[in-house]
Amino acid sequence: MEPGVVNPANAVTLARLLTIFPLWYFIANDERQLAFVVIVVGGLMDLVDGWVAKAFHCQTAFGEVFDAIADGLLYGSALVVLAVYGWAPRGPVVAIMGLGVVNAVFRYIYQRRAGRTMNYLSLAMERFTGNLAFLIGFAITGYEVDFYFPVCASLMAVIVIHDAKRMLVDPVTR
Amino acid sequence: MIELVPHSVFMGIATVIIVGTCASWLVVEYVNLRRTLRETVHTPERHDRIFGSIIGAAIMVIGLVGVVKYYWF
Numbered sequence: 124m125e126p127g128v129v130n131p132a133n134a135v136t137l138a139r140l141l142t143i144f145p146l147w148y149f150i151a152n153d154e155r156q157l158a159f160v161v162i163v164v165g166g167l168m169d170l171v172d173g174w175v176a177k178a179f180h181c182q183t184a185f186g187e188v189f190d191a192i193a194d195g196l197l198y199g200s201a202l203v204v205l206a207v208y209g210w211a212p213r214g215p216v217v218a219i220m221g222l223g224v225v226n227a228v229f230r231y232i233y234q235r236r237a238g239r240t241m242n243y244l245s246l247a248m249e250r251f252t253g254n255l256a257f258l259i260g261f262a263i264t265g266y267e268v269d270f271y272f273p274v275c276a277s278l279m280a281v282i283v284i285h286d287a288k289r290m291l292v293d294p295v296t297r
Numbered sequence: 298m299i300e301l302v303p304h305s306v307f308m309g310i311a312t313v314i315i316v317g318t319c320a321s322w323l324v325v326e327y328v329n330l331r332r333t334l335r336e337t338v339h340t341p342e343r344h345d346r347i348f349g350s351i352i353g354a355a356i357m358v359i360g361l362v363g364v365v366k367y368y369w370f
Contacts, residue, residue: 246348
């Protein structure tokens with residue numbers, strides 16, 4: 124029997140989602156150290172929810188989607204807030220967000236092409252999404268942001284081009 | 298502004314997190330890459346795993362280069 128929507132793993136994901144508000148508040152009030160603690164806690168919870176899902180045998184399709192939505196909302200909004208308050212360079216942040224939208228469109232097209240709910244599993248993009256927590260940490264600490272952000276935006280462009288070929292040109296794998 | 302620790306300690310903690318994560322993850326990606334390259338059947342999934350490992354390793358190398366830049370340049 125498939126576990127329900129209310130399970131320990133989704134509770135951890137929800138708790139992670141709720142770190143958005145203190146993170147925004149601390150960034151807006153120039154509280155770098157407190158914002159850093161919040162993003163580290165959020166990153167650890169991202170690891171923990173996967174372990175909890177396995178340990179409590181509550182891996183569900185909803186949980187996977189919820190986790191992806193939590194990632195997008197937490198990291199996406201944090202990047203925007205950081206750029207708005209001048210903690211992160213705006214150009215690369217706009218590029219990263221734009222590439223994220225382009226990638227989402229390609230994934231939608233792939234899903235239509237494949238004719239199924241299962242989407243293309245991009246291991247490279249998964250790694251890059253994890254890296255977003257790092258980028259946010261760099262921006263919060265003021266750690267070489269003018270180096271990390273443009274380089275990572277370029278790397279994301281490479282991933283999107285690669286994944287576009289896999290999703291839009293290559294034959295659909297079953 | 299609330300300071301939990303002095304600024305130099307704060308940056309030191311950030312450096313330890315970056316170096317620790319990047320170095321250990323780089324080893325994981327290297328092992329994954331070697332294992333995948335040993336597979337003889339060339340499938341699109343194998344290609345995706347290789348590309349994923351290369352990107353993962355690149356991210357970690359970028360992280361370490363940033364630390365070098367911060368302290369020496």
